[in-house]
Amino acid sequence: MRIDTIRAAETRPTTVRHDDALISAKGVSLVLSRQLILQNIDLSVPKGSFVSLIGPSGCGKSTLLKLMAGLLQPTEGSVSIAGLPPVEAARKRMIGLVFQEANLLPWKNAVDNASMLLSIADRSLSRAELRARGQEMLELVGLGDSAHKQPHELSGGMRQRVAIARALALDPAVLLMDEPFGALDAITRDSMGQSLLDIWQRTGKTIVLVTHSIDEAIHLSRHVHVLGIKPGRITESLDIDLPYPRDLSLTEEPEFVRLVVQLRTMLRESHQPGASS
Numbered sequence: 307m308r309i310d311t312i313r314a315a316e317t318r319p320t321t322v323r324h325d326d327a328l329i330s331a332k333g334v335s336l337v338l339s340r341q342l343i344l345q346n347i348d349l350s351v352p353k354g355s356f357v358s359l360i361g362p363s364g365c366g367k368s369t370l371l372k373l374m375a376g377l378l379q380p381t382e383g384s385v386s387i388a389g390l391p392p393v394e395a396a397r398k399r400m401i402g403l404v405f406q407e408a409n410l411l412p413w414k415n416a417v418d419n420a421s422m423l424l425s426i427a428d429r430s431l432s433r434a435e436l437r438a439r440g441q442e443m444l445e446l447v448g449l450g451d452s453a454h455k456q457p458h459e460l461s462g463g464m465r466q467r468v469a470i471a472r473a474l475a476l477d478p479a480v481l482l483m484d485e486p487f488g489a490l491d492a493i494t495r496d497s498m499g500q501s502l503l504d505i506w507q508r509t510g511k512t513i514v515l516v517t518h519s520i521d522e523a524i525h526l527s528r529h530v531h532v533l534g535i536k537p538g539r540i541t542e543s544l545d546i547d548l549p550y551p552r553d554l555s556l557t558e559e560p561e562f563v564r565l566v567v568q569l570r571t572m573l574r575e576s577h578q579p580g581a582s583s
Protein backbone atom coordinates (compact mmCIF):
# COMPACT_ATOMS: atom_id res chain seq x y z
CA MET A 307 0.00 0.00 0.00
CA ARG A 308 1.30 3.44 -0.92
CA ILE A 309 1.83 5.91 1.88
CA ASP A 310 0.11 8.69 -0.07
CA THR A 311 -3.01 6.51 -0.08
CA ILE A 312 -2.87 6.62 3.69
CA ARG A 313 -2.29 10.38 3.66
CA ALA A 314 -5.21 11.01 1.36
CA ALA A 315 -7.47 9.33 3.84
CA GLU A 316 -9.89 11.28 5.96
CA THR A 317 -8.56 13.13 8.96
CA ARG A 318 -10.09 13.53 12.33
CA PRO A 319 -11.89 16.84 12.66
CA THR A 320 -11.09 17.55 16.30
CA THR A 321 -7.92 19.30 17.36
CA VAL A 322 -5.70 17.10 19.53
CA ARG A 323 -3.63 18.79 22.21
CA HIS A 324 -0.28 17.08 22.58
CA ASP A 325 1.38 19.53 24.98
CA ASP A 326 0.24 17.90 28.26
CA ALA A 327 0.27 14.38 26.84
CA LEU A 328 2.10 11.47 28.43
CA ILE A 329 1.18 9.27 25.48
CA SER A 330 1.01 10.85 22.08
CA ALA A 331 0.18 9.38 18.68
CA LYS A 332 0.62 11.72 15.75
CA GLY A 333 -0.63 10.86 12.29
CA VAL A 334 -0.21 7.15 12.93
CA SER A 335 -1.05 4.72 10.16
CA LEU A 336 -0.20 1.05 10.09
CA VAL A 337 -0.10 -1.36 7.20
CA LEU A 338 0.13 -5.08 7.96
CA SER A 339 0.13 -7.76 5.27
CA ARG A 340 -0.59 -5.04 2.68
CA GLN A 341 -3.74 -3.98 4.53
CA LEU A 342 -4.34 -0.57 6.04
CA ILE A 343 -5.15 -1.50 9.64
CA LEU A 344 -4.96 1.92 11.29
CA GLN A 345 -5.35 5.24 9.53
CA ASN A 346 -4.14 8.63 10.63
CA ILE A 347 -4.56 8.18 14.37
CA ASP A 348 -4.09 11.36 16.37
CA LEU A 349 -4.37 10.71 20.05
CA SER A 350 -3.23 12.40 23.19
CA VAL A 351 -3.43 10.79 26.63
CA PRO A 352 -2.83 13.32 29.42
CA LYS A 353 -0.59 12.31 32.30
CA GLY A 354 -2.58 10.68 35.07
CA SER A 355 -5.63 10.27 32.90
CA PHE A 356 -7.89 7.26 32.39
CA VAL A 357 -8.67 6.74 28.73
CA SER A 358 -10.70 4.00 27.08
CA LEU A 359 -10.65 2.79 23.50
CA ILE A 360 -13.89 1.25 22.25
CA GLY A 361 -15.02 0.12 18.82
CA PRO A 362 -16.19 -2.81 16.74
CA SER A 363 -14.35 -6.09 16.79
CA GLY A 364 -11.38 -5.97 14.45
CA CYS A 365 -11.19 -2.16 14.24
CA GLY A 366 -7.64 -2.11 15.61
CA LYS A 367 -7.90 -1.35 19.33
CA SER A 368 -5.39 -4.02 20.36
CA THR A 369 -3.14 -3.03 17.50
CA LEU A 370 -3.16 0.58 18.67
CA LEU A 371 -2.29 -0.58 22.18
CA LYS A 372 0.60 -2.63 20.74
CA LEU A 373 1.90 0.50 19.01
CA MET A 374 1.80 2.31 22.36
CA ALA A 375 3.65 -0.61 23.98
CA GLY A 376 6.36 -0.59 21.31
CA LEU A 377 5.39 -4.10 20.16
CA LEU A 378 4.64 -2.75 16.66
CA GLN A 379 6.06 0.18 14.73
CA PRO A 380 3.85 2.58 12.76
CA THR A 381 4.15 2.64 8.98
CA GLU A 382 3.54 6.37 9.09
CA GLY A 383 3.55 8.89 11.95
CA SER A 384 4.90 8.45 15.45
CA VAL A 385 3.99 7.31 18.95
CA SER A 386 5.74 8.58 22.05
CA ILE A 387 5.58 8.01 25.79
CA ALA A 388 6.88 10.93 27.83
CA GLY A 389 8.65 12.04 24.66
CA LEU A 390 10.37 8.68 24.19
CA PRO A 391 9.78 6.03 21.54
CA PRO A 392 7.67 3.30 23.22
CA VAL A 393 10.48 0.73 22.88
CA GLU A 394 12.73 3.04 24.89
CA ALA A 395 9.96 3.75 27.43
CA ALA A 396 9.43 0.00 27.86
CA ARG A 397 13.16 -0.47 28.42
CA LYS A 398 12.92 2.12 31.21
CA ARG A 399 10.05 0.12 32.77
CA MET A 400 7.56 2.90 32.09
CA ILE A 401 4.94 0.58 30.58
CA GLY A 402 2.85 -2.06 32.33
CA LEU A 403 0.73 -4.44 30.25
CA VAL A 404 -2.38 -6.37 31.24
CA PHE A 405 -4.19 -8.69 28.82
CA GLN A 406 -7.47 -10.59 28.87
CA GLU A 407 -5.66 -13.73 30.04
CA ALA A 408 -3.70 -13.42 33.27
CA ASN A 409 -1.02 -15.87 32.03
CA LEU A 410 0.32 -16.61 35.50
CA LEU A 411 3.07 -19.15 35.94
CA PRO A 412 1.19 -22.19 37.31
CA TRP A 413 4.05 -23.40 39.47
CA LYS A 414 4.51 -20.08 41.28
CA ASN A 415 2.27 -18.74 44.02
CA ALA A 416 0.50 -15.37 43.85
CA VAL A 417 3.24 -13.34 45.48
CA ASP A 418 5.97 -14.82 43.27
CA ASN A 419 3.83 -14.27 40.19
CA ALA A 420 3.25 -10.66 41.27
CA SER A 421 7.01 -10.04 41.49
CA MET A 422 7.91 -12.15 38.45
CA LEU A 423 8.44 -9.35 35.90
CA LEU A 424 10.28 -7.27 38.47
CA SER A 425 12.64 -10.18 39.15
CA ILE A 426 13.53 -10.22 35.44
CA ALA A 427 13.78 -6.43 35.16
CA ASP A 428 15.97 -5.97 38.22
CA ARG A 429 18.33 -8.87 38.85
CA SER A 430 19.90 -7.08 41.82
CA LEU A 431 16.83 -7.52 44.04
CA SER A 432 16.98 -10.21 46.69
CA ARG A 433 14.28 -12.83 47.09
CA ALA A 434 13.08 -11.05 50.26
CA GLU A 435 12.87 -7.70 48.45
CA LEU A 436 10.94 -9.27 45.59
CA ARG A 437 8.54 -10.94 48.01
CA ALA A 438 8.01 -7.66 49.88
CA ARG A 439 7.24 -5.83 46.66
CA GLY A 440 4.97 -8.63 45.46
CA GLN A 441 3.11 -8.59 48.77
CA GLU A 442 2.73 -4.79 48.65
CA MET A 443 1.23 -5.03 45.16
CA LEU A 444 -1.09 -7.88 46.15
CA GLU A 445 -2.37 -5.71 48.99
CA LEU A 446 -2.92 -2.85 46.56
CA VAL A 447 -5.14 -5.07 44.39
CA GLY A 448 -7.00 -6.52 47.39
CA LEU A 449 -5.27 -9.92 47.51
CA GLY A 450 -3.04 -9.43 50.51
CA ASP A 451 -4.37 -12.62 52.12
CA SER A 452 -3.80 -14.83 49.07
CA ALA A 453 -0.05 -14.48 48.66
CA HIS A 454 0.66 -18.20 49.04
CA LYS A 455 -2.14 -19.47 46.83
CA GLN A 456 -1.24 -21.15 43.56
CA PRO A 457 -2.96 -19.90 40.37
CA HIS A 458 -5.28 -22.95 40.28
CA GLU A 459 -6.57 -21.93 43.71
CA LEU A 460 -7.57 -18.47 42.48
CA SER A 461 -10.77 -17.42 40.68
CA GLY A 462 -10.56 -15.72 37.26
CA GLY A 463 -11.00 -12.31 38.88
CA MET A 464 -8.29 -13.07 41.46
CA ARG A 465 -5.89 -14.19 38.72
CA GLN A 466 -6.51 -10.91 36.90
CA ARG A 467 -5.79 -9.03 40.12
CA VAL A 468 -2.43 -10.83 40.31
CA ALA A 469 -1.78 -9.87 36.67
CA ILE A 470 -2.47 -6.23 37.55
CA ALA A 471 -0.20 -6.52 40.61
CA ARG A 472 2.53 -8.01 38.38
CA ALA A 473 2.31 -5.04 35.99
CA LEU A 474 2.24 -2.50 38.84
CA ALA A 475 5.26 -4.08 40.55
CA LEU A 476 7.43 -2.42 37.89
CA ASP A 477 5.99 0.95 38.99
CA PRO A 478 5.25 1.92 35.39
CA ALA A 479 3.99 5.40 34.52
CA VAL A 480 1.53 3.88 32.07
CA LEU A 481 -0.78 0.89 32.36
CA LEU A 482 -1.99 -0.46 29.02
CA MET A 483 -4.89 -2.85 29.48
CA ASP A 484 -6.42 -4.95 26.71
CA GLU A 485 -9.90 -6.22 27.65
CA PRO A 486 -8.60 -7.18 31.11
CA PHE A 487 -12.06 -8.06 32.40
CA GLY A 488 -13.47 -9.49 29.19
CA ALA A 489 -13.48 -13.09 30.41
CA LEU A 490 -15.16 -12.35 33.75
CA ASP A 491 -18.81 -12.56 34.74
CA ALA A 492 -20.77 -9.30 34.99
CA ILE A 493 -20.67 -8.93 38.79
CA THR A 494 -16.95 -9.75 39.05
CA ARG A 495 -16.34 -7.37 36.17
CA ASP A 496 -18.12 -4.55 38.01
CA SER A 497 -16.09 -5.15 41.14
CA MET A 498 -12.82 -5.33 39.15
CA GLY A 499 -13.69 -2.02 37.48
CA GLN A 500 -14.31 -0.45 40.87
CA SER A 501 -10.99 -1.83 42.17
CA LEU A 502 -9.19 -0.50 39.12
CA LEU A 503 -10.61 2.96 39.79
CA ASP A 504 -9.38 2.77 43.39
CA ILE A 505 -5.92 1.65 42.24
CA TRP A 506 -5.82 4.42 39.65
CA GLN A 507 -6.72 7.07 42.22
CA ARG A 508 -4.20 5.76 44.74
CA THR A 509 -1.31 5.39 42.31
CA GLY A 510 -1.89 8.22 39.81
CA LYS A 511 -0.99 5.95 36.89
CA THR A 512 -1.97 6.86 33.37
CA ILE A 513 -4.31 4.13 32.15
CA VAL A 514 -5.37 3.19 28.63
CA LEU A 515 -8.09 0.54 28.61
CA VAL A 516 -9.42 -1.37 25.62
CA THR A 517 -12.98 -2.43 26.30
CA HIS A 518 -16.14 -3.59 24.54
CA SER A 519 -18.33 -2.40 27.40
CA ILE A 520 -20.04 0.98 27.06
CA ASP A 521 -20.88 1.06 30.77
CA GLU A 522 -17.31 0.19 31.76
CA ALA A 523 -15.86 2.86 29.49
CA ILE A 524 -18.12 5.56 30.95
CA HIS A 525 -17.88 4.40 34.55
CA LEU A 526 -14.08 4.37 34.57
CA SER A 527 -12.78 6.86 32.04
CA ARG A 528 -12.16 10.56 31.77
CA HIS A 529 -11.99 10.28 27.99
CA VAL A 530 -13.35 7.69 25.60
CA HIS A 531 -12.13 7.36 22.02
CA VAL A 532 -14.34 5.53 19.55
CA LEU A 533 -12.62 3.69 16.74
CA GLY A 534 -14.31 2.97 13.43
CA ILE A 535 -13.65 0.00 11.22
CA LYS A 536 -12.01 -0.62 7.85
CA PRO A 537 -9.73 1.09 8.27
CA GLY A 538 -9.31 1.56 12.02
CA ARG A 539 -9.46 5.24 12.84
CA ILE A 540 -10.75 7.47 15.60
CA THR A 541 -14.24 8.57 14.65
CA GLU A 542 -15.33 10.25 17.88
CA SER A 543 -13.93 11.30 21.24
CA LEU A 544 -16.04 11.83 24.30
CA ASP A 545 -15.06 13.52 27.57
CA ILE A 546 -16.73 11.96 30.60
CA ASP A 547 -17.15 14.90 32.93
CA LEU A 548 -18.55 12.92 35.84
CA PRO A 549 -16.89 13.59 39.20
CA TYR A 550 -14.53 11.10 40.86
CA PRO A 551 -14.58 9.10 43.04
CA ARG A 552 -17.17 7.13 41.10
CA ASP A 553 -19.02 4.11 42.36
CA LEU A 554 -21.55 1.81 40.75
CA SER A 555 -24.51 3.89 41.94
CA LEU A 556 -23.37 6.40 39.33
CA THR A 557 -24.64 4.04 36.62
CA GLU A 558 -28.21 4.86 37.69
CA GLU A 559 -27.75 8.64 37.38
CA PRO A 560 -29.52 10.42 34.48
CA GLU A 561 -26.21 11.90 33.22
CA PHE A 562 -24.64 8.43 33.09
CA VAL A 563 -27.63 7.09 31.16
CA ARG A 564 -27.42 10.05 28.77
CA LEU A 565 -23.73 9.32 28.12
CA VAL A 566 -24.51 5.63 27.51
CA VAL A 567 -27.04 6.60 24.84
CA GLN A 568 -24.58 9.07 23.29
CA LEU A 569 -21.73 6.56 23.21
CA ARG A 570 -23.98 3.80 21.87
CA THR A 571 -25.00 6.08 18.99
CA MET A 572 -21.34 6.86 18.26
CA LEU A 573 -20.51 3.15 18.33
CA ARG A 574 -23.34 2.29 15.97
CA GLU A 575 -21.96 4.79 13.47
CA SER A 576 -18.43 3.45 13.95
CA HIS A 577 -19.60 0.02 12.69
CA GLN A 578 -20.05 1.45 9.19
CA PRO A 579 -16.89 0.71 7.17
CA GLY A 580 -15.23 3.97 6.20
CA ALA A 581 -17.94 6.02 7.95
CA SER A 582 -16.91 9.60 8.51
CA SER A 583 -17.12 11.13 11.96
Ligand SMILES: Nc1ncnc2c1ncn2[C@@H]1O[C@H](COP(=O)(O)OP(=O)(O)OP(=O)(O)O)[C@@H](O)[C@H]1O
Pocket residue numbers: 338339343361362363364365366367368369370
Ligand atom coordinates in the same frame (compact mmCIF):
# COMPACT_ATOMS: atom_id res chain seq x y z
N1 LIG B 1 -0.02 -9.34 12.38
C1 LIG B 1 -1.08 -9.04 11.64
N2 LIG B 1 -1.07 -9.18 10.29
C2 LIG B 1 -2.14 -8.85 9.55
N3 LIG B 1 -3.27 -8.35 10.07
C3 LIG B 1 -3.35 -8.20 11.39
C4 LIG B 1 -2.26 -8.52 12.25
N4 LIG B 1 -2.63 -8.26 13.52
C5 LIG B 1 -3.90 -7.80 13.45
N5 LIG B 1 -4.32 -7.76 12.18
C6 LIG B 1 -5.63 -7.31 11.71
O1 LIG B 1 -5.79 -6.00 12.22
C7 LIG B 1 -7.17 -5.75 12.47
C8 LIG B 1 -7.31 -5.19 13.86
O2 LIG B 1 -7.03 -6.22 14.81
P1 LIG B 1 -7.13 -5.92 16.37
O3 LIG B 1 -6.87 -7.21 17.08
O4 LIG B 1 -6.26 -4.77 16.70
O5 LIG B 1 -8.65 -5.49 16.52
P2 LIG B 1 -9.49 -5.23 17.83
O6 LIG B 1 -10.26 -3.98 17.61
O7 LIG B 1 -8.61 -5.26 19.03
O8 LIG B 1 -10.46 -6.48 17.81
P3 LIG B 1 -11.22 -7.22 19.01
O9 LIG B 1 -12.14 -6.21 19.62
O10 LIG B 1 -11.97 -8.32 18.33
O11 LIG B 1 -10.18 -7.74 19.97
C9 LIG B 1 -7.91 -7.06 12.25
O12 LIG B 1 -8.52 -7.03 10.98
C10 LIG B 1 -6.80 -8.09 12.29
O13 LIG B 1 -7.12 -9.19 11.46
